[in-house]
């Protein structure tokens with residue numbers, strides 16, 4: 001299938017590390033085969049089965065009882081999130097449920113609707129798999145940038161402290177008849193992701209993701225096909241900050257068309273522990289090739305940055 005982004009198989013070779021770096025630098029997006037990823041296709045299927053049952057069978061009142069709040073956990077109704085507030089008149093045509101970090105003993109630290117509560121052990125397990133895969137990818141990045149493979153580990157380990165990491169179940173209902181009556185209508189508006197990196201699980205036959213190609217790669221929106229048994233990885237704003245823009249936090253969106261069928265996806269947003277400082281990493285490659293000036297102004301922490309981004313997308317007031 002013609003994919004604008006490379007499809008890679010994880011291993012410990014320098015070739016793999018370099019291919020991951022090249023994709024992150026040139027496009028900010030890559031696919032990783034589930035084979036060797038530590039996450040099996042059947043584990044992904046099981047997660048989607050839970051998500052589907054949750055969105056289709058849970059009464060709205062039960063979802064609303066766990067509505068999202070300033071901690072970024074819980075349910076968001078259709079149109080409540082506006083990922084591209086400057087362009088979109090109507091909010092995103094989607095629902096989502098954000099699961100924040102589970103405790104080290106595997107318990108949710110937020111109220112859950114009954115179905116998700118009954119699946120707490122599995123959801124916690126899947127979150128751990130995502131956390132491990134993110135760590136593996138971060139090792140490839142630090143190695144490729146000339147740092148120790150463990151450079152990002154402590155700042156991305158729940159044992160170090162709480163973080164804004166989220167496992168997000170997404171549901172895009174069948175596209176309604178009036179979709180597109182405003183040209184800014186989107187299933188998910190154009191945005192970059194806020195964390196370190198994102199793992200995105202999609203379903204065959206349910207496309208919609210598009211990425212804004214960097215100018216060096218021709219620019220313009222390109223469709224990203226769903227690749228079976230692979231997870232899409234994209235660089236978030238923080239890895240871009242830390243590397244002075246060397247790694248790209250690429251803008252993307254989810255489009256819909258009249259008559260479009262429902263779509264499910266799951267995103268794991270990997271964030272560093274809240275106190276992590278957003279400043280350039282001590283890499284020679286970043287010093288030489290980073291695009292932005294060195295740490296200008298006040299250095300934010302990961303939590304300050306996340307609060308600012310969430311306030312903009314949900315219209316929340318900054319604390």
Ligand SMILES: O=C(O)CCC(=O)C(=O)O
Pocket residue numbers: 168170188193200202209252253254265266267
């Ligand atoms: O549903 C998708 O395919 C992408 C969702 C996304 O980009 C996000 O939630 O940040």
Ligand SMILES: [Fe+2]
Pocket residue numbers: 191192193252
């Ligand atoms: Fe995203």
